[in-house]
Amino acid sequence: MALASGVRFAERALLRPWALLRGTTLGRTEPAAGGGGDGARRFGSQRVLVEPDAASGVAVMKLRNPPVNALSLELLTELVISLEKLENDKTFRGVILTSDCPRVFCAGLDLTEICGRNPAHCAEYWKAMQELWLRTYLSSLVLVAAINGACPAGGCIIALSCDCRVLADNPKYRIGLNETLLGIIAPFWLKDTYVNTIGHRASEQALQLGSLFPPAEALQVGLVDQVVPEDQVQSTALSEMARWLAVPDHARQLTKNMMRKATADRLLRQRDADTQNFVSFVCRDSIQKSLQAYLEKLRQRKG
């Protein structure tokens, strides 16, 4: 199985979730508002809310890590586990990924996880990031991103790993890989995902410039598949889901695997080296200074 080494992290998390989850309540189940039967029961964790609809075979997965859904180690872990849970439950064929935080889909890497942290922590964090990408990119489920807020960097990685992207038409909801503006670089597997989505030339330009595209431009460059008024994001995501689910699972899944396997395999072959590259890069004094300055700018911008 291509993911054999890739799933080790998730296996570890499943066997010893308490070792990875600091202060989470994974696996909690509660009735959905107004819901009744099994199909209407929510489950999930502190930072990932899952609203399953057994009748349609579709679950809505909401990122809930306020204020901006920064990808903390806990959020990454909970996302991997929630996704795995749905994949292992044959009731489900599709997941709509969206945000429970107003105006932000996902702010990308939680910079506090890599600023002023020791190399061991950065390595653990990066492995979790790799794991989420592998899990989403190769998921047998149909994944539709309902992007209801800003979607920079790591947020864009999650959206790009889905099969289809619907973006709310709000000029503040920009999407793209802005790593260079932080003084960091996208890893090769992220670059590959970008190229697979929008092509080489557009990626070359957008990656170097750190472009964050407003909705109309994101649609034009092919970064998203639909741009719709904000109140129609969810319903459009559901319509897209129906279109994808109309295809027999086995044919769609094998085709997805054929299209994506080589890209994923490239990371699987050199996962440890990629982690070491990441750690030695982000732990450099100069990079730490850039990240600190960027975080500081974000914090001051508020006041």
Ligand SMILES: CC/C=C\C/C=C\CCCC/C=C/C(=O)SCCNC(=O)CCNC(=O)[C@H](O)C(C)(C)COP(=O)(O)OP(=O)(O)OC[C@H]1O[C@@H](n2cnc3c(N)ncnc32)[C@H](O)[C@@H]1OP(=O)(O)O
């Ligand atoms: C092998 C490879 C070798 C080397 C590779 C090296 C690196 C690999 C890179 C990997 C790829 C991924 C990279 C990333 O994801 S980096 C993160 C990039 N993200 C951003 O640039 C987004 C920054 N945030 C924003 O622009 C805004 O916050 C946003 C999302 C538009 C929302 O705006 P708004 O609603 O106005 O909210 P605030 O800006 O006021 O933010 C509220 C609060 O959140 C803090 N915050 C925001 N973003 C982050 C973050 N990413 N991490 C941590 N904290 C964040 C912000 O500071 C505020 O905090 P406060 O304490 O002031 O409340």
